[in-house]
Amino acid sequence: MGFVLHELMLTFTQSGYTSIRQHGEETYPHECCGVLLGRFDDSGASTKTVSRVVRCGNTRADSPHNRYNIDPRELIRIQREGRERGEDIVGFYHSHPDHPAQWSSTDLGEAHWFGCSYVITSVEKGKAAATNGFELTGADEADKKFVDEKIEVS
Ligand SMILES: [Zn+2]
Numbered sequence: 001m002g003f004v005l006h007e008l009m010l011t012f013t014q015s016g017y018t019s020i021r022q023h024g025e026e027t028y029p030h031e032c033c034g035v036l037l038g039r040f041d042d043s044g045a046s047t048k049t050v051s052r053v054v055r056c057g058n059t060r061a062d063s064p065h066n067r068y069n070i071d072p073r074e075l076i077r078i079q080r081e082g083r084e085r086g087e088d089i090v091g092f093y094h095s096h097p098d099h100p101a102q103w104s105s106t107d108l109g110e111a112h113w114f115g116c117s118y119v120i121t122s123v124e125k126g127k128a129a130a131t132n133g134f135e136l137t138g139a140d141e142a143d144k145k146f147v148d149e150k151i152e153v154s
Pocket of ligand 1: 094096103104120
């Protein structure tokens with residue numbers, strides 16, 4: 001009887017993974033953002049598969065170099081169109097121009113989709129560097145936290 005570590009995993013296709021990283025390079029020195037559509041694995045609930053990357057416009061005109069926001073109406077449309085194809089929103093992505101691929105307190109504060117992934121790509125001098133994933137976990141807003149998630153490209 002061993003203690004099994006609960007490992008979280010997010011799987012991308014090569015083209016999806018490339019797409020989110022290129023998006024960050026294209027919008028540099030501003031943050032890019034977008035939605036990850038796909039499936040939650042029914043068997044474990046700890047893995048998700050991204051089948052579609054939807055690029056969004058960053059509506060944070062006041063501070064686009066270090067903030068991002070997805071228009072809620074755009075998000076509702078993406079969710080509806082995904083459901084018509086049998087896809088759920090499994091996560092979100094954004095970039096950190098010239099900052100590490102680690103979540104900020106603002107990122108945590110503005111994250112509200114429990115069980116979803118938040119993927120961050122560091123873009124250093126215009127080139128995509130590290131990409132890291134975090135799952136939003138917790139019982140409620142007061143209890144929420146990000147847990148490291150492994151990203152796999154298949
Ligand atoms: Zn961020």
